Amino acid sequence: MNTNTINLTALDYSILGIYILVVIGIGFVLKRHMKSASDFLLSRGTIPVWVTGLAFLSANLGAQEVIGMAASGAKYGLMTSQFYWLGAIPAMIFLAVFMMPFYYGSRARSVPEYLALRFDEKTRGLNAAAFAVMTVASSGASLHALAALLHLLLGWNYNVSLIATSIVVLAYVLKGGLSSAIYTEVLQFFLIVLGFAPLVIIGLNDLGGWSGMMSKLPETYAHSWKYVDTTNNPMGVEWFALVFGLGFVLSFGYWCTDFLVIQRAMAAKNMGDARRTPIIAAVPKMLFPFIVIVPGMIALALMEKAGSGYTIPNGVTGETDYNLVIPSLIAHYLPTGLLGLAMTALMASFMSGMAGNVTAFNTVWTYDIYQSYIASGKSDSHYMWMAKFATVGGIIISIGFAYVAKNVDNIMDFLQLVFGFVNAPVFATFLLGMFWKRATGHGAFFGLLCGTMAAIIFHGISSPMPLTAGETVPWIKGAWLGAHITYTSSMAQNFWLAIVAWSVCFVMTIVISLFTKRIRTDEELKGLVYTLTPKIKEANEPVWVRPAFLGVIVLAAAVILNIIFW
Amino acid sequence: MDFDLRFPIGILFTAYGAILTVFGAVSNGSEIYKKSLGDNINLQWGILLLVFGVFMLTLAIRARRKKP
Numbered sequence: 001m002n003t004n005t006i007n008l009t010a011l012d013y014s015i016l017g018i019y020i021l022v023v024i025g026i027g028f029v030l031k032r033h034m035k036s037a038s039d040f041l042l043s044r045g046t047i048p049v050w051v052t053g054l055a056f057l058s059a060n061l062g063a064q065e066v067i068g069m070a071a072s073g074a075k076y077g078l079m080t081s082q083f084y085w086l087g088a089i090p091a092m093i094f095l096a097v098f099m100m101p102f103y104y105g106s107r108a109r110s111v112p113e114y115l116a117l118r119f120d121e122k123t124r125g126l127n128a129a130a131f132a133v134m135t136v137a138s139s140g141a142s143l144h145a146l147a148a149l150l151h152l153l154l155g156w157n158y159n160v161s162l163i164a165t166s167i168v169v170l171a172y173v174l175k176g177g178l179s180s181a182i183y184t185e186v187l188q189f190f191l192i193v194l195g196f197a198p199l200v201i202i203g204l205n206d207l208g209g210w211s212g213m214m215s216k217l218p219e220t221y222a223h224s225w226k227y228v229d230t231t232n233n234p235m236g237v238e239w240f241a242l243v244f245g246l247g248f249v250l251s252f253g254y255w256c257t258d259f260l261v262i263q264r265a266m267a268a269k270n271m272g273d274a275r276r277t278p279i280i281a282a283v284p285k286m287l288f289p290f291i292v293i294v295p296g297m298i299a300l301a302l303m304e305k306a307g308s309g310y311t312i313p314n315g316v317t318g319e320t321d322y323n324l325v326i327p328s329l330i331a332h333y334l335p336t337g338l339l340g341l342a343m344t345a346l347m348a349s350f351m352s353g354m355a356g357n358v359t360a361f362n363t364v365w366t367y368d369i370y371q372s373y374i375a376s377g378k379s380d381s382h383y384m385w386m387a388k389f390a391t392v393g394g395i396i397i398s399i400g401f402a403y404v405a406k407n408v409d410n411i412m413d414f415l416q417l418v419f420g421f422v423n424a425p426v427f428a429t430f431l432l433g434m435f436w437k438r439a440t441g442h443g444a445f446f447g448l449l450c451g452t453m454a455a456i457i458f459h460g461i462s463s464p465m466p467l468t469a470g471e472t473v474p475w476i477k478g479a480w481l482g483a484h485i486t487y488t489s490s491m492a493q494n495f496w497l498a499i500v501a502w503s504v505c506f507v508m509t510i511v512i513s514l515f516t517k518r519i520r521t522d523e524e525l526k527g528l529v530y531t532l533t534p535k536i537k538e539a540n541e542p543v544w545v546r547p548a549f550l551g552v553i554v555l556a557a558a559v560i561l562n563i564i565f566w
Numbered sequence: 567m568d569f570d571l572r573f574p575i576g577i578l579f580t581a582y583g584a585i586l587t588v589f590g591a592v593s594n595g596s597e598i599y600k601k602s603l604g605d606n607i608n609l610q611w612g613i614l615l616l617v618f619g620v621f622m623l624t625l626a627i628r629a630r631r632k633k634p
Contacts, residue, residue, distance in 0.1 A: 011585070011589060014585070015582060015585065018578065018581055018582070019578065022574055022577065022578050025574070026574055029569060030569060033569070048571075051571055179569075183569075183571050183574070186571060186575075187571075187574065187575060187578065190575060190579070194579070194611075194614075194615060194618070198602075198607055198611050202602050202603060202605070202607065205603060206603055332601065333601055333602055334601065334602065334607070335598040335599055335601050335602055335607065335608060336598060337585075337586050337589050337590065337593075337608040337612075338586070338602075338607055338608055338611060341582060341586070341611075
């Protein structure tokens with residue numbers, strides 16, 4: 001794809017302009033509600049549940065997710081839906097039914113703070129520091145991806161795109177804080193759905209409907225489960241790695257412990273709404289494969305269609321760049337007007353992804369790092385000032401990361417690898433913390449370190465592909481201690497890495513806990529551990545709005561989708 | 567908080583719907599719709615966005631009226 005392949009008209013620009021006016025307008029309207037640091041950082045108890053639910057979903061639905069899922073759709077077909085139906089829904093329901101009461105019900109204002117109350121300061125510090133770096137790095141990555149894409153597609157200047165986007169995000173986050181970020185995420189949700197749906201509709205029309213599309217694709221592309229464990233398996237993973245690695249360790253580790261998404265639920269009006277937040281999010285999440293994965297399949301089928309004149313474009317390296325599936329389909333099908341809408345949706349999701357990371361970062365920085373270790377016991381206005389300072393700082397550091405990503409090859413792959421090492425074991429810590437009162441601070445902290453170490457070592461001894469003698473893979477892909485274990489895809493390697501890290505952390509946390517003394521009394525752990533917390537009284541709520549009931553219904557729907565697209 | 571998100575959603579999509587519907591009507595039969603298989607997708611989708619936007623605005627206004 002050459003530069004300037006998409007030409008926006010004045011009409012398209014006005015559609016983009018209206019969006020920017022509306023989001024900045026939201027920031028200004030919300031400004032008068034921002035009276036204290038906690039209004040700005042937490043929005044606790046103020047946001048209706050349909051909004052927190054859709055924001056919970058959209059916070060994860062950054063542009064990289066949209067673009068990446070379409071790329072996977074083109075590479076693997078419908079098996080990509082495993083990341084939704086297996087790799088998200090069960091974890092979201094588990095969070096709603098079992099874990100949310102401890103986040104929302106305790107005094108914790110953030111996920112790291114939960115660890116401080118449940119275990120000790122060092123466990124919180126470890127989690128908070130890793131999380132803070134991770135959020136600004138992904139915000140920077142998102143910024144870089146957007147600017148690079150705008151440069152490639154529209155011929156916009158990289159630096160100008162980067163700075164202009166940052167200023168828009170800064171404007172609305174600085175005014176309205178977390179509330180601004182949450183409300184614009186919901187706006188972005190509707191934009192993504194209504195901006196990309198025409199693409200899927202026209203694409204399927206063009207190919208002669210679902211069956212017409214499938215007739216041009218390999219048979220393996222039509223199924224979610226059928227080809228797992230066969231040699232035709234597009235992803236190269238077997239069912240155990242898929243179910244345990246993706247469906248349990250990675251999925252629960254993300255959805256049940258990542259403050260970026262949980263922060264949205266914690267802004268809900270009451271406990272019931274906080275618990276219903278992930279369930280509400282799960283409903284559109286379940287249907288998202290049709291908006292983000294199907295375009296990838298459309299793109300591949302379209303290349304097979306005689307006379308379509310479409311190919312998935314090459315990237316800067318000269319190889320097919322699957323990340324360009326969505327932009328190239330937009331250029332192929334959408335006339336000016338809808339083109340502007342789809343491009344606005346794409347940019348909106350980059351911006352809201354950045355806003356989400358920045359609002360999670362400023363909270364963890366202000367409460368878990370600044371207030372805990374640098375300056376405790378200051379006035380609320382002092383922390384309000386710090387929160388705003390951290391917002392500006394977070395955006396400046398993101399810009400810095402964006403330039404690092406632009407100039408240092410593979411740096412983002414490296415950071416992702418490191419975050420993978422840190423995140424893989426973390427769900428074991430939360431699971432034991434919430435459901436086993438004997439787990440101690442030393443156990444949690446050193447268990448986590450052991451899990452991370454195990455992940456690093458496993459990466460060193462495993463290879464994402466079989467190697468013949470003398471053959472090597474780049475160290476970033478593993479096997480830098482020799483290829484002792486080999487897989488047929490980097491996905492399989494990654495799932496197994498997660499399984500190993502989680503298991504080591506789980507076992508070591510138990511062992512170390514049994515050899516160390518509990519420092520928290522039962523009284524202190526009330527509200528933080530399952531067996532020591534009084535059951536939530538739900539008697540005043542009708543059965544059909546209770547989280548467990550709704551959760552079972554959503555799970556059943558996910559099972560049905562799995563069966564239909566088996 | 568007395569902020570109702572249905573207002574901005576309604577305003578945004580009513581504006582988008584109106585713009586696309588008008589542009590679609592004016593540009594009917596134009597070359598630009600070759601891309602979208604000959605369908606005037608701006609007009610069709612514009613009407614849908616307009617309906618959605620007006621629906622959201624209606625909900626927001628009704629909710630505001632109920633409150634004293």
